[in-house]
Each structure stands twice: as structure tokens, then as C-alpha cells.
Amino acid sequence: MISDEDAAVRARQAFQDRFGAAAEGVWAAPGRANVIGEHTDYNGGFVLPIALPHTTRAAVARRTDGTVVLASLQHPDQVVEVAVADLAPGRPDGWAGYPAGVVHELRDRAPGGFSILVDGDVPSGAGLSSSAALSCSVALALRDLLGLDLAPGDLVDVARRAENDFVGAPTGILDQSASLLCTSGHALFLDTRDRSSRQVPFDxxxxxxxxxxxxxxxxxxxxxxxxxxxxxxxxxxxxxxxxxxxxxxxxxxxxxxxxxxxxxxxxxxxxxxxxxxxxxxxxxxxxxxxxxxxxxxxxxxxxxxxxxxxxxxxxxxxxxxxxxxxxxxxxxxxxxxxxxxxxxxxxxxxxxxxxxxxxxxxxxxxxxxxxxxxxxxxxxxxxxxxxxx
Incomplete structure (x- = not known):
């Protein structure tokens, strides 16, 4: 596994190479493995996930031209550029839809746009929430860069709406909650109806x-x-x-x-x-x-x-x-x-x-x-x- 320090250096260098300027920061969000509680989240039930050591990293900088430019080390031949005003469900699609969906959720507070480069090692399509890791890393980055008063639970909702409404993936809140709320050495016991949670030791x-x-x-x-x-x-x-x-x-x-x-x-x-x-x-x-x-x-x-x-x-x-x-x-x-x-x-x-x-x-x-x-x-x-x- 790559260390946080090495991951940050790699993402910053890739951002510099792609955009010709320095990133304002690098953020990471993990995938998850659900110990038990499958498909219960959208039924108002209980879940018990852990965060993986595998993460998706987002190197981000603000723009002033009203566009979002998205690049990925896992998709090196694809650079997606779209005006913030033109973001709409399904545009763009594919992997770029997840970070674009987060920007779309916060577009009223970020008209200038962003340059975003993503990198990561959460296995895609493996049932380990690589998509939530991507959405959550970008949501956390935008909150910090824009100085938004958003608690972790608010970020869960931003990332979930990006997946539900923009990408069209009908997930509950399990994946995003695990990515944003889990702590080392614990499983997250979450009641998805009232959103209460506690950390359960899992050493x-x-x-x-x-x-x-x-x-x-x-x-x-x-x-x-x-x-x-x-x-x-x-x-x-x-x-x-x-x-x-x-x-x-x-x-x-x-x-x-x-x-x-x-x-x-x-x-x-x-x-x-x-x-x-x-x-x-x-x-x-x-x-x-x-x-x-x-x-x-x-x-x-x-x-x-x-x-x-x-x-x-x-x-x-x-x-x-x-x-x-x-x-x-x-x-x-x-x-x-x-x-x-x-x-x-x-x-x-x-x-x-x-x-x-x-x-x-x-x-x-x-x-x-x-x-x-x-x-x-x-x-x-x-x-x-x-x-x-």
C-alpha cells in the first residue's frame, strides 16, 4: 500500500504535469468493506462497514474561467472539460460523472470551477465502493477549499446526491457514510434511519x-x-x-x-x-x-x-x-x-x-x-x- 505521504507527492506531481500549475491540496477518501448489513441502508436499517486502507486521492485547485477540468491517472487518455453552467445529470458520464456530480451539487458556491486530478487504488467494480471514495474525496476537497460550513453528515448527502441524481446510481448512504465517518481500528455501526452512529472496536x-x-x-x-x-x-x-x-x-x-x-x-x-x-x-x-x-x-x-x-x-x-x-x-x-x-x-x-x-x-x-x-x-x-x- 502507498503511504499517505507518497500518495500526496504522486498526486501533486501528476497535477503539476497535467495542468502546469500547483494543486491547492490533496484529499483522500477510502473504499469500504461492509462487515454485515447489505441493502439495509435504503430500507432505513442498520449497517456495519469498515474503511479500507485503499483510497482515492483528489488533487484540486480552483479556476476562474467557469469550467471544470477532470483528469485521472487511471484513465490517462481522458481529460474531460465542461462549463459549470452546463453540468447536468449524465453530462459528463463514466468515471468523470462522480466528481462532476459533486461540483454540480455545490455549483452555486463554486461558479469559477475547478481543476481536479484523481488517483487511487480502490479496486473498481469490486463491490468496495470505489465510486463513493471518488465522490467523497472531491466533496471534502471542495468543502475545504471553499470554506463551506458542512459537517461530515452534510458531505455524505452531497456525495450521495451526486451518485443518485447526477450519475443515476440508486445507492443508500452506506458507502458515503463509511468513507467519511469510519475510524481506524473500528467498524461503524450506523442507524440509517436517524443517522446516529458509534464506533465499534474491531481489532x-x-x-x-x-x-x-x-x-x-x-x-x-x-x-x-x-x-x-x-x-x-x-x-x-x-x-x-x-x-x-x-x-x-x-x-x-x-x-x-x-x-x-x-x-x-x-x-x-x-x-x-x-x-x-x-x-x-x-x-x-x-x-x-x-x-x-x-x-x-x-x-x-x-x-x-x-x-x-x-x-x-x-x-x-x-x-x-x-x-x-x-x-x-x-x-x-x-x-x-x-x-x-x-x-x-x-x-x-x-x-x-x-x-x-x-x-x-x-x-x-x-x-x-x-x-x-x-x-x-x-x-x-x-x-x-x-x-x-
Whole structure:
């Protein structure tokens, strides 16, 4: 991993090379891995993410010509320039839409424009919130440069609206909250309904454990595919149950009204059942981590979460299932897919001395499946968004 100091130097040099002037500062925001609590955020429920050590960095300087110029070290052949007045949902699109969406949210306070160069190492399309890291790094930069009175929660909303309204990705607030609010050595326990949160100690190394991330190599995109379908299905289920959010449903027994004997009713029942049981799993994991329990005890809860995402929410894919199965067979205490689904990554809770055997077991399964070896790395709960220089 690149250090914050080296990352800042690299971003400043790249900005100088691209724009022929010095950046006013460099800001970083991390990706995230969600320990438990998938798709509960837009249902008013509970989530428990950690920030990754992987970050997206934004080197930024103000302009006076009313334009936004966007460059990326990960897309060296693409430089996007657009007038602030011409920013509109979908223009620009692709990776540039995320920082442009943030500028669009703050355009009344930043008519002069910005030069923005981004760099980073959060794996794209891996279910680790690379898009939120990009949006949050730019949101933090603009707040600081413009001297705006915006609390971290306000920045969460700016970044979320950039993704929801400008890019068209129907995310909740999990990703942006994790990127901006997480702290080193902790998981963030967030109630997405009232926005209250607390830091839960999550020092796995002290108990001889490690959290292994397995990137399947199959990418996904929140702005496309089934993510929006699942959100609409959850909204339909909530409406039939007479509640604003599925979080308000107290137990599974209350979901019986959805089972009306039709295929649609069966789908809504299963979608709602995932949310209700997933909220319960978050609370179970938080209780275990907050008390004297061995953190290994959360392993089966993670695995149960994957089964729910696979069977009730139907957002897993065979390669993610293979990741989970092979990790468990090789000795993981628990494993599950993370992110919006239809691709991305798996996390596995393993003994520290079992990282290599589990990694090898997963790689062997991929080889048997005829798939390229997955990227794997051990992650630790890291710091949230910050200014680097």
C-alpha cells in the first residue's frame, strides 16, 4: 500500500504535469468493506462497514474561467472539460460523472470551477465502493477549499446526491457514510434511519484473526442492472406492509401478508425477509463485538448473511458462491459477498495463520472453475476521508 505521504507527492506531481500549475491540496477518501448489513441502508436499517486502507486521492485547485477540468491517472487518455453552467445529470458520464456530480451539487458556491486530478487504488467494480471514495474525496476537497460550513453528515448527502441524481446510481448512504465517518481500528455501526452512529472496536489481530478480501474479478455497476430493481421491490414490499421502511417490520412473522400465492408476492416476501433478517444479523454482530465474545462467533452470522443474499435477495452469482464455499472449506470461520451484488468481492473471517491456506483453497477452486485467479488481500479497519497535504 502507498503511504499517505507518497500518495500526496504522486498526486501533486501528476497535477503539476497535467495542468502546469500547483494543486491547492490533496484529499483522500477510502473504499469500504461492509462487515454485515447489505441493502439495509435504503430500507432505513442498520449497517456495519469498515474503511479500507485503499483510497482515492483528489488533487484540486480552483479556476476562474467557469469550467471544470477532470483528469485521472487511471484513465490517462481522458481529460474531460465542461462549463459549470452546463453540468447536468449524465453530462459528463463514466468515471468523470462522480466528481462532476459533486461540483454540480455545490455549483452555486463554486461558479469559477475547478481543476481536479484523481488517483487511487480502490479496486473498481469490486463491490468496495470505489465510486463513493471518488465522490467523497472531491466533496471534502471542495468543502475545504471553499470554506463551506458542512459537517461530515452534510458531505455524505452531497456525495450521495451526486451518485443518485447526477450519475443515476440508486445507492443508500452506506458507502458515503463509511468513507467519511469510519475510524481506524473500528467498524461503524450506523442507524440509517436517524443517522446516529458509534464506533465499534474491531481489532481482529489482537485475537489472532484476519479479514480476507477476495475480489472475484467480476465487475458490477450500481447505475445498471438489478440493484435498482431490488430497491424498487423493497419499496413495493414496504408499501404493501403499510410501513415507510422495511426496517419498521419487527419480525419475519409479520411478512406473511406478502405471501398472496402469486409469483410477485413470493418475490416481495423473499426480498423483505432478507432485509428483516439482515438487520437482526447486524445487531447480533454488534452485540458480539461490543462484549466479551470471541470475534470468531460472528463467522456463522456472516455466512448466514450470504445465504440470504443468494437465496432471498438473489444478487449473488456462481463465482461469488464458489468464493464463499471454498473459503469455508479451507477453514474460514465465515464468509459472504459484499456490495451491491451481481459481481464484486467476498470477505472471509479467518485465523491469521490460515490466510495462505484459505487463499490457496479459493485459488484452486477458481482454477477448477476455469476462472482467472482472484485478487486477495488482508484488510484492516482504516481511517476515513482526510486531507493529505
Amino acid at each position: 481482529l489481530s489482537a485475537t489472532g484473526l484476519a479479514l480476507l478480501v477476495i475480489d472475484s474479478g467480476t465487475t458490477h455497476d450500481h447505475a445498471e442492472g438489478g440493484y435498482g430493481d431490488r430497491r424498487r421491490e423493497c419499496e413495493q414490499a414496504a408499501a404493501r406492509l403499510g410501513v415507510e421502511f422495511l426496517r419498521e417490520v419487527e419480525d419475519e412473522a409479520s411478512l406473511g401478508v406478502l405471501d398472496d400465492g402469486t409469483p410477485e408476492g413470493d418475490v416481495l416476501l423473499r426480498r423483505a425477509r432478507h432485509i428483516v433478517t439482515e438487520d437482526a444479523r447486524v445487531l447480533e454482530v454488534v452485540a458480539a463485538l461490543s462484549g466479551d465474545a470471541d470475534p470468531r462467533a460472528i463467522g456463522p452470522v456472516l455466512t448466514a448473511g450470504h445465504a440470504s443474499l443468494r437465496d432471498d435477495f438473489e444478487i449473488s452469482i456462481p463465482l461469488l458462491d464458489a468464493c464463499v464455499e471454498s473459503a469455508l472449506e479451507a477453514g474460514a470461520h465465515g464468509a459472504r459477498m459484499v456490495g451491491g451484488g451481481f459481481g464484486g468481492s467476498v470477505i472471509a473471517l479467518v485465523d491469521a495463520d490460515a490466510v495462505d491456506p484459505v487463499t490457496g483453497g479459493v485459488a484452486a477452486r477458481f482454477e477448477r472453475e476455469g476462472s482467472a485467479p482472484p485478487r486477495t488481500f488482508v484488510t484492516v479497519p482504516s481511517a476515513g476521508a482526510r486531507r493529505l497535504s
